[in-house]
Amino acid sequence: MPEQSLPHPRLNWFCSLPEMNTGSANAGLENLIALGRQADVVVWTDPSYPATTLGGCAVRRWNGKAWMALNSGDATVYQATGDGKLPDWIWHVARLHAGVLVIDELSPADTRRSASPTAEHPPLNVLHLARARGVIVHTAAAFREASALGRCAVIQLDRGDADTYAQELIAAVTTMQRNASSVLHGLCITTGRILSESNMDPSARRYLADRAARELCRWTAVR
Amino acid sequence: MRILIATVQVPFVRGGAEMHADGLQVALAAAGHDVEQVRLPFKWYPPEGILEQILAARMFDVTESSGARVDRVIGLRFPAYFLPHPNKVLWILHQHRAAYDLWGSELSDLMHSPRGQEVRDAIRSADLAYLPEARAIYANSRNVAGRLKRFSGIDAEPLYHPPPSADLFWSAPAEDFLYLPSRINRIKRHLLVVDALALCQEPVRVLFAGSADDIAYAREVSARVQLLGLTDRVEFLGAVGDDSKRDLYARCLAVLYTPVDEDYGYVTLEAMLARKPVITCSDSGGALEFVRDGETGIVSEPTAPDLASAMDRVWRERVLSAQWGEAGREAYERHGISWSRVVTTLTHDA
Numbered sequence: 001m002p003e004q005s006l007p008h009p010r011l012n013w014f015c016s017l018p019e020m021n022t023g024s025a026n027a028g029l030e031n032l033i034a035l036g037r038q039a040d041v042v043v044w045t046d047p048s049y050p051a052t053t054l055g056g057c058a059v060r061r062w063n064g065k066a067w068m069a070l071n072s073g074d075a076t077v078y079q080a081t082g083d084g085k086l087p088d089w090i091w092h093v094a095r096l097h098a099g100v101l102v103i104d105e106l107s108p109a110d111t112r113r114s115a116s117p118t119a120e121h122p123p124l125n126v127l128h129l130a131r132a133r134g135v136i137v138h139t140a141a142a143f144r145e146a147s148a149l150g151r152c153a154v155i156q157l158d159r160g161d162a163d164t165y166a167q168e169l170i171a172a173v174t175t176m177q178r179n180a181s182s183v184l185h186g187l188c189i190t191t192g193r194i195l196s197e198s199n200m201d202p203s204a205r206r207y208l209a210d211r212a213a214r215e216l217c218r219w220t221a222v223r
Numbered sequence: 224m225r226i227l228i229a230t231v232q233v234p235f236v237r238g239g240a241e242m243h244a245d246g247l248q249v250a251l252a253a254a255g256h257d258v259e260q261v262r263l264p265f266k267w268y269p270p271e272g273i274l275e276q277i278l279a280a281r282m283f284d285v286t287e288s289s290g291a292r293v294d295r296v297i298g299l300r301f302p303a304y305f306l307p308h309p310n311k312v313l314w315i316l317h318q319h320r321a322a323y324d325l326w327g328s329e330l331s332d333l334m335h336s337p338r339g340q341e342v343r344d345a346i347r348s349a350d351l352a353y354l355p356e357a358r359a360i361y362a363n364s365r366n367v368a369g370r371l372k373r374f375s376g377i378d379a380e381p382l383y384h385p386p387p388s389a390d391l392f393w394s395a396p397a398e399d400f401l402y403l404p405s406r407i408n409r410i411k412r413h414l415l416v417v418d419a420l421a422l423c424q425e426p427v428r429v430l431f432a433g434s435a436d437d438i439a440y441a442r443e444v445s446a447r448v449q450l451l452g453l454t455d456r457v458e459f460l461g462a463v464g465d466d467s468k469r470d471l472y473a474r475c476l477a478v479l480y481t482p483v484d485e486d487y488g489y490v491t492l493e494a495m496l497a498r499k500p501v502i503t504c505s506d507s508g509g510a511l512e513f514v515r516d517g518e519t520g521i522v523s524e525p526t527a528p529d530l531a532s533a534m535d536r537v538w539r540e541r542v543l544s545a546q547w548g549e550a551g552r553e554a555y556e557r558h559g560i561s562w563s564r565v566v567t568t569l570t571h572d573a
Contacts, residue, residue: 071339072327096337184345187274208282215281222348 009174010040012070012099014090015079017045017059028079031169032057034162039170042069046089062093070097075177077102078132094131100173101135103142134176136169153179188216224294224570226251226258227285229303231265238406239489240316242387243363244299247314247569250562256570261285263303270333270342273302273319277349280305297569298357301346305353312569313357314382317367317486322346323374324484330410350375361568364487364509381512382568383560386489388465392496394548395473397541400428400458401502401534402475404468404490405482408436412481412504412525413444419530421451425538429479432471434462472497477537477544481525484508495519495555500547502533513558519551 013032033055035041041057044066052059060066070076076099080086086094086101094101134153135146143156155172159165195209228251230244244260251258263280267273280302285293286309296311298304301319322343325331333339354360354377362368362379371377405411413431420429435441448457463471472478478494480503487509494501495513501520503510516522521533537544 067337067339068329068334070337071334071343093337098338098341184274184341184348187271187278187345191278211282212278215278218352219277219345219349222351 008038008040009075009170010042010073011035011170011173012042012044012073012076013057013079014044014062014077014093014099016081016087016090017043017049017054029054030162031159031165034166035169037163038166042073044093046087062089067097075100075133075173077173098131098133100176101132102169103135103137103146133179134173136172152176184216184220188220191216224256225291226256226295226297226570227293227306227308228258228260228297228299229285229306230260230262230299231301231303232262233265239487240300242489243316243384246384246387246562247297247299247565250566251570254563254566254570256566261303261306265300265302267319267321267332270336270338273342274345274349277302277305277346281307281353283307295570302349304357305349307353307356311357312359312361313354313379314361314363314565314569315367315371315379316363318350318370318374319346324370330483347375350377358572365512366484366508367486382565383487383558384562384565385560386492386496388469389492389496389560391465392469392493393473394498394552397476397499397545398474400430400475401477401479401537402430402432402471402499403479403481404432404463404471404493405480406433406436407431407441407444409440410483410485412483413440414447415481415504415525415527415530416479417444417447417451417453417457418527419534420453420456422527422531423535423538424531425535426456427534427538428456428458430458430460430471430475432460432463432468468493469497472499475499476541477502477520477548479534480507480510481523481530482507482510483525485510492555492560494548495551498545498548498552500537500544500551502530502537504530513551513554515550515554519547519554 015028032041032043036054036056043054043057043059044062045059047061047063049061076097078086078090078094078099079102132152134155137143137146137154137156138159140156143154146154153176157165157168157172191212195205195212198205228244228247230240248258248260263276265276283306285296285306287293293308294310296306296308298306298311298313300316304313304315321331321333326333326343328334333343336342354375360377360379361382362371364383365381368379368381371379403413403416407413416429420427445459448454472493477500478490480488480490480501482488484506485508491501491503491510491513501510501514503514503520503522504525505522506525511522514520514522521536523529523533
């Protein structure tokens with residue numbers, strides 16, 4: 001009986017392709033091509049970039065409304081640029097559609113950070129991670145910092161052989177996509193805020209908060 | 224027994240689901256139960272708002288009212304079927320279809336939302352977390368039970384019920400028209416029927432009855448009729464009253480019912496009660512539990528050429544069509560569909 005292979009996962013990969021011209025981005029290109037061998041990858045790039053192909057990956061320009069294409073995929077990935085920043089157009093998509101953040105390199109500067117950054121501090125902050133289903137980093141320092149923020153799951157992957165890296169990355173992002181729902185976390189936060197700010201009787205508030213918390217715990221515990 | 228029927232209401236919209244709840248209420252009352260409906264207002268947009276409505280449903284306490292115990296809750300529709308009660312039975316009309324069988328298609332509004340995937344996951348999680356707390360789970364049809372099993376791994380027993388005023392349907396000799404009684408929206412596929420009509424070899428006529436849920440789609444259908452030059456073979460009657468509806472069933476040659484994966488569908492049963500054959504599609508869902516191809520009607524592929532061929536056949540073969548209609552009525556009787564059976568099942572072991 002012929003062996004049946006599992007269908008390739010469908011990944012939507014957001015990155016700024018012109019950045020790939022830098023030295024570190026060439027490694028990123030190699031990784032994308034390796035990913036394309038193991039997954040059906042659509043690379044979404046700057047609206048001004050020409051639609052083309054990259055290895056086995058289709059390259060499309062983000063038009064600001066292809067939500068159906070993103071929802072149809074198994075996971076959406078937002079890749080920071082080589083200098084460790086998330087381009088504004090990607091940041092705009094990531095705020096609306098939760099996905100997995102991939103941080104390429106540590107950054108010497110991050111305009112969104114309130115604390116003074118150093119080379120050991122990657123450009124991760126609460127804003128970036130609040131809507132992320134997870135974050136993938138490549139250094140121990142980045143892992144420590146992202147974990148310390150406590151906003152989402154963090155995985156550190158080792159860049160070595162491109163095919164092995166692609167395999168691990170696919171497993172990581174599809175797992176993160178399944179296991180997190182920031183929309184539910186948002187509901188938890190909103191509910192807590194409404195209850196804490198209301199003028200109702202304290203005992204009634206405690207009762208409601210307790211019930212809401214119990215329901216949300218049961219709900220979010222389901223995988 | 225004091226029973227609450229838990230359902231939802233989209234304000235100012237009335238369809239099969241509302242008739243279903245009303246029918247259940249009447250049947251339970253006739254059996255001597257003290258019964259009321261609790262209708263939670265429902266709005267499916269913005270998608271994130273659905274989750275707030277789920278949480279809201281979970282916050283109600285309906286275990287007692289004015290100091291008197293509520294003995295049973297019968298949950299019918301999402302998200303009202305999440306109301307907590309220790310003696311709850313579910314008779315599910317459908318889950319939130321945009322997160323399940325419609326997901327991946329244009330018909331799912333969630334697909335067009337940036338947060339669609341997350342909302343879908345949260346809806347599915349809620350079903351998994353809360354549905355199993357019911358003492359028993361029944362489904363409106365085998366189709367709905369199948370979806371529950373396929374998507375949520377939940378077992379449910381199909382429990383059929385009669386359409387409203389089932390005993391008032393009657394039959395008359397067939398006249399020269401096919402009848403399509405459905406609200407006008409994309410799921411009902413009026414466009415498919417119009418396209419098929421254009422391909423018919425016979426001078427088939429179709430009478431459409433039903434108001435437009437989707438005005439843009441209704442315009443599209445009307446424009447297609449014009450474009451294909453079918454104005455003399457198509458009539459749009461709009462919403463018709465119950466008497467007119469039964470009259471049209473009685474006098475038609477056959478009933479067209481071509482929705483996408485319908486949950487249950489009164490139309491099929493109403494046609495059988497009026498002794499009329501049904502032309503449906505192989506992907507029409509609940510209708511397929513009753514229509515037997517070549518016995519009580521025709522199961523066509525959901526393509527214009529195949530549907531046109533089915534329409535031509537009933538138009539040409541009048542005697543055979545009448546025989547299928549009679550066989551449909553006999554099949555209805557064999558299914559033993561009755562409210563008394565529904566009431567006994569849903570109030571069992573209270």
